[in-house]
Structures are given as structure tokens and as C-alpha cells.
Amino acid sequence: MSELFTETAIVATLAAMLRLAMPLLLAGLGEMYGQRSGVLNLGVEGVMLLGGFFAYWTTLSTDSPWLGLLAGLAVGLIMGLLNGVISVTLQAQQGISGIGVFLFGLGLSDLLFQKIVGTPRLIDPLAQIEIPLLSRIPVIGDFAFNQRSIVYIAFLLVPLSMWALNKTTFGLNIRAVGENPAAADSLGVSVARTRYATLAIGGVLAGAAGAGLVLTTGSFQQNFTAGLGFIAIALVYFGAWRPIGVMLGALLFGFIQALVFQLKALELIPVSQQDLYNMAPALITILALVAVSQRFQAPTALTKPFSRGG
């Protein structure tokens, strides 16, 4: 066990924690916007897969991971707006339509990869950026300030989201539409437009999450998200619909995954039991949902389509 507590192992584990928290944080924050406005988007995983594929393919063709990231964001935006058509305009039942979006993304990303790319090739990942000065702090500097750019972006979105939700008119509108759409509507806030906006943000961030995954590992494979998008949705419940809560949840899950990785790398887990340890994130998600389910109040209008004159 002592191998786990050497400085190298601790720095590696904590650095991996931040890296692995990144996709959950991006997707979770995006999902949070939608849910705060009253829309449950279960299609996150599908959008992540599509965003990831287009980021991969663009980077493969242009050798520019930044263009790849941009492609991931663009695909996310398109999917977010389509989700607006489905959930807001067509008022589809959100619990099921999201599964449709997931299957669509799962199938299409796999189809395009097989048809256009074929054999897996590695791409250039986003560069690692050492933050001047801060990276020289012992230990902390080593794991926190020597990350890939997308990781910093994900964490910077937390204070930005807190500000946007709590200090801006847009944020007030989101909360009003999620709690009492009829009242918001009577005060002249467009429920539909607000929800389209939050779903667009959610789509962009889900695309970023998928792109972020691909652009840190440098590879794409069928269903590479392996349930992360769904865990991100659970994190929003776990995080009580608040940016800080989502971040803490993402860090916890990042840490669990990083710890399992590290234990495997140090051969502290027998190979035969690794699959059992891989259950940890999903099992802990369930326990966390049980723990928080009766403590935090979901947005009142969550999953309820709105139409005037009801």
C-alpha cells in the first residue's frame, strides 16, 4: 500500500482526477443549465459521442486539435438546437426522447468512424500548458497547473456559471422558467427562447466534453464515453443543480476513477478483480442519488413541457 503514498503516485493520481473530472464537469454543467430551465436532456451521451467523433475527424484531417475542439462545439450546438425542437417545440416526453438522441449519436458516430476513418489512428492531443509561477508551487503546481487547456477551461466555467445563473438577467430567467414557467411567461419572459438557449449551451458543453475526451486521449473508439454522459446527468442531481455541487461531484468521480487507475498501475488490485473495481463509479452514483434524493429540491417544472393557456 505504501507505494500509493509516494509523492509521484499522489501527484499522478490527483492530476488524473482533474483530467477525468473534465468531461463530467463540462457535460454536467451543460446539463445543469437545461435542467434549471425545466428540461431534462437524457441525450448527453449521444451528443458527446458525436462531438467526440467530429473533433477526432477534424483533428485527423487538419492536424489542429483546436479546430477539432471547435468542430465538437459546433456539432454540440446543432444537437442542442435539435433537442430544443424535440423537447420545447414538439414537447416530446423527455425521458424517452433523450434515449432516442443517445441511440442516434451512438449509431451515427460509430457509422461515420467505420465508413470515413476505418482504421484507428492517433491524433495530436491538445497541448499541455504549464501555468507560469503557479506551476512552480510544490505538489499542487505539479498536478493542478500542468494540465491540458480543456481542463482549465472546464474549471473556469464553474465561477462563470455561478455568475451567469445568479447575477445576470439571463440566469434569473432560466430559474424563473424552471420553477414557474407560467409566471415567467406572464412577465414577458419567453419560456421557449430561454429553454432553447439553455439546451444550446448544454449541447455545446456536451460536444466539448466529448471533444475533450478525444483530444486528451488522442484516440476515438466506438462508444468511448462508456456511460460518462449518463453519470454527468446524475451529477446534476447529486450537485443539487448548482455549479459548485456539479464540480464537487465531478471531482469525486474523477478521484474514484483516478484511484482505481492508480491501484491498477501499481498492481495493488489483482487483474482478476479489476472489473469489480470498475463498478465503483456507477455504484457510487446510485448511492449518491439515494443520499441526496430527499434532501434537494429539483426545479419544479423539470420534464414538464410548457404551453400557454394551460
Place this chain on the structure above:
Amino acid sequence: MTSRTSASGRLQRTLIPVIAVVAALALGAIMLLALGANPLTGYWAMIKGAFGSGNGLIETALKATPLMLVGVGITIAFRANVINIGGEGQMILGAIFTTGLVLLLPDMSGFILIPLVILAGLLGGALWGAIPGALKAYFGVSEILSTIMLNLVAAQLMNYLLRGPFIDPNSNELGAIPQTERLSEGADLPILIGSRLHAGPLIAILAAIAAYVLLWRTTAGYRLRAVGLNPDAARYGGMPVKRSIVLALTFSGALAGLAGALLVFGSESHRFVTDGSAAGFTGSAGFNGIVTALFGALHPLWTIPSSFLFGGLLVGANSLQRAVQVPQALIVALNGLVVVFVVSSDWIRQRLGLVEAHQPEGNDDEVEAVEVVP
């Protein structure tokens, strides 16, 4: 209410899923064109592959079996206003229970073993359905999220067992395919026609009929539907709402578990095998069952033909791949579109003045009926 019982209401309920599939296939044709393939050649190959020969039909029936069982299970849950997205995990648990049992009783004769196999499959799935049911009823945990998480847990449990305790003792430990040995012949499903068509499709059809009887001819089924239509009224009427929710997910899971068991013992290799992912064993039937349930208008009997159609799509996807070199993943994407179109179509019906009010079936994770005025 009137729209559900009247003849025109029934027609719409049948027509809308059909239109959704046609629309999805049309978009699929555009995708095929974009990929440089001829959609007519592709679709024709698909139809011929699935329904154009005796062998094709047999394969279609075999592919339809898990879709039917999962789809009927999802229908039962839906009727109680709960959404079961845990078909994948429930199938896996059914397979685990039943494989474990057969490994324990290798020399048992088929007369006893086959009923036990069916029972163990039902039981494994029932357990994996009851857990999210209880979590929803007693802790208020969204069943959508808990069933998805249990899918992930089940997949890892399967990997652990197939790489460890269940592994084929004849394979060398490192890098071997995660699979069991050839399981006891006593547990082989009886063959009905030729060399491939086993009793699985028949069992699935009987299960669909049983589900129909359960929902419309028993008190438990009546309660289940009452809870689904209006939980508050059901509660005032003295019905056990929480127990009905648990029961619905238990039944739902049991049928998916049976699907998993039949998948193992009806397979050509007679082994429980995966590629390390849930879909590697289930072929994503746990998700595709959602499509057959929706296409079957959430009615157990309509789910039978619906499953044959989608089973055919899966079989035909093979032929499509050979004819126009477009990967079978196209079908997964099209299934997703069908789901989206079916659940989006309520709005269109309302706009056309076809229904008076929104049907409160399976609205969301909060059990609550929503009235929408057109």
C-alpha cells in the same frame, strides 16, 4: 380518454409509429446517399435478407425474441408510468443467474433444467428491476438514472464473471475471450424447425400474451394501469401506489432477464460470451426494446409484430452492409430517430386536432399527470 378507445384513436395510435419509421427510413436514405451508397439497392437488400428466404425469416424470429421480451417488459413499466431503461443490465443478470445455475447442475436432464433456466432468467432480471423500483418508490430516486447506472454495474459484473469464475476452463487465462465453456446440453433450447429455430420465439410470444392477460385481466394489472394513468386518484382509491411501481419494474426486469437467458441457451455456441461491453452480449436489445415497445403502441400484443419488424431490420442490416458497404451501425442511428419521432408526434396529433388532451402515459420521473390544452 376517448381517443384511446375509439376506432379513430386506435388508427392514429397505429399510424403514427408507422409514419415515424417511414420518416426514419427516409432520413436513412439521405444518409446513405451522403455516404455514396444507393439507398434503393441498400433497402432492397435489407428486405430480402430479412424476409426473403426461410433462413432469413428464422434469423429474424431469433433476433425478434429478445426485442419482444424487453419490449413487452418496457410496455408493462410504461403502463405504470415508470420508464425502464435498464433492459441491458436486466438481460445480463438473467444470463448470469441462469448460467450460474447450469454450471452448478451440469448433469441435470432437460425436463427439469429448461424450466429452471427460464425461472432463473426471470429471477435475475426481476432482481435487477426490483432494485430501481424500490429506489424510486421508497427513496424517490429517478428510475431513469438508476436503471442506466445498473446497466453499467451489470456489464462489469459480467466481465468479472466471464473472465474469472465463469471462464471456460479450457482457455488459457491471459487474453482469452471472456466466455464460458459450452454449457450443459440439457439446457439447450428445444429446436422447432430445421437446425436453428429454437423455442425462444415461441416463449417470447407466450410471454407477450401473458403480459396482456396480466395488464387487462388481473387486479394487479388493473392497479398498475390505474397508478400509471393517475397516481393521485389511485392513491385516494386506496391502491398501493408504491408497491405497484416496484411490481411494474420487477415484471419488466423479469422479462428482460428471460431474454438474456434465452440469448445464452439459444445461441449457436451455447456459451455466455461478450466482447467486454454490455452490447457485446445483448446486441443492444435492452435499448432496441424501447423502440419495439413504442412501435407496438405500448401494447403487449402489438409488440409481437413490432419486434419481428425490428428483428428484420437487424438481420437485414447484415445484407445492407454487404450490398452497399455501409456499416450496420446505421440501424442503431435509425432506431434512435424512430424513438425521437414517435415521442415527438403527440404534438402533431394535437395540432391536427386529433386528440383532445395529452395522454398522461409515462410522463416523467415525477409520477404526475400533465394536462395540455391544444
